[in-house]
Amino acid sequence: xxxxxxxxxxxxxxxxxxxxxxxxxxxxxxxxxxxxxxxxxxxxxxxxxxxxxxxxxxxxxxxxxxxxxxxxxxxxxxxxxxxxxxxxxxxxxxxxxxxxxxxxxxxxxxxxxxxxxxxxxxxxxxxxxxxxxxxxxxxxxxxxxxxxxxxxxxxxxxxxxxxxxxxxxxxxxxxxxxxxxxxxxxxxxxxxxxxxxxxxxxxxxxxxxxxxxxxxxxxxx
Ligand code: HEC
Numbered sequence: 001x002x003x004x005x006x007x008x009x010x011x012x013x014x015x016x017x018x019x020x021x022x023x024x025x026x027x028x029x030x031x032x033x034x035x036x037x038x039x040x041x042x043x044x045x046x047x048x049x050x051x052x053x054x055x056x057x058x059x060x061x062x063x064x065x066x067x068x069x070x071x072x073x074x075x076x077x078x079x080x081x082x083x084x085x086x087x088x089x090x091x092x093x094x095x096x097x098x099x100x101x102x103x104x105x106x107x108x109x110x111x112x113x114x115x116x117x118x119x120x121x122x123x124x125x126x127x128x129x130x131x132x133x134x135x136x137x138x139x140x141x142x143x144x145x146x147x148x149x150x151x152x153x154x155x156x157x158x159x160x161x162x163x164x165x166x167x168x169x170x171x172x173x174x175x176x177x178x179x180x181x182x183x184x185x186x187x188x189x190x191x192x193x194x195x196x197x198x199x200x201x202x203x204x205x206x207x208x209x210x211x212x213x214x215x216x217x218x219x220x221x
Contacts, residue, residue, distance in 0.1 A: 046058070052085065062099060063105065063195070064097060068086060105196075107192070110196055112185065125203070125205065132176075135197060139163075139200070140212075146158075164191060164194055167190040168185050
């Protein structure tokens with residue numbers, strides 16, 4: 001073998017090749033991540049009262065959605081139920097809550113849900129426990145609709161009133177083997193919680209929780 005013989009360099013052992021590849025892959029991933037983050041931010045940004053008035057569908061509707069009827073309808077295209085925002089409906093006797101009023105109610109509900117630690121037993125939007133029913137779509141549960149067991153039991157004629165009564169005295173209106181304890185929730189806190197539960201049910205969660213439609217009509221979950 002002569003002195004100046006060099007092994008032919010293979011691309012697989014070339015440092016230059018690997019450092020360049022690493023550079024490209026990192027750069028491409030960074031751009032992709034930025035685009036995905038921008039898309040996600042767009043998807044999760046809360047809509048406005050105008051969106052609702054103009055029937056513009058947002059994944060997370062404005063708190064003013066409490067002024068409207070929310071139903072859960074099967075979408076053949078997507079293969080699961082999606083929340084549908086319909087006509088105006090009374091929420092504790094009114095359907096003209098301003099965005100600020102609705103936001104104040106929602107905030108009260110969120111703060112109360114944290115103060116009373118609902119997540120210790122329930123799941124909200126994928127966070128929490130499974131000791132008690134998932135609350136993400138509780139507002140849409142037929143048990144709370146006209147003819148459902150909760151309106152009958154609480155002697156009310158609407159979902160909002162039924163929830164208001166239940167939340168203040170859950171131990172009195174038990175419908176499950178496991179009971180919810182009385183958490184000392186005030187009428188004002190309960191109203192905020194009902195607004196929170198209604199707005200949460202209107203969020204398009206891609207059909208999550210998956211088993212929700214299967215338990216329709218049943219009071220035992
Ligand atoms: C210590 C556990 C516990 C905590 C904390 C708790 N719950 Fe419950 N909750 C339950 C249990 C158990 C049930 C099922 C019993 C029943 O409906 O009679 C229930 C039922 C419910 C229901 C009816 C669900 C349905 O789909 O029928 C709602 C609404 C509800 N809870 C809301 C709340 C809210 C809001 C909070 C926080 C302020 C909360 N819960 C805190 C245990 C809990």
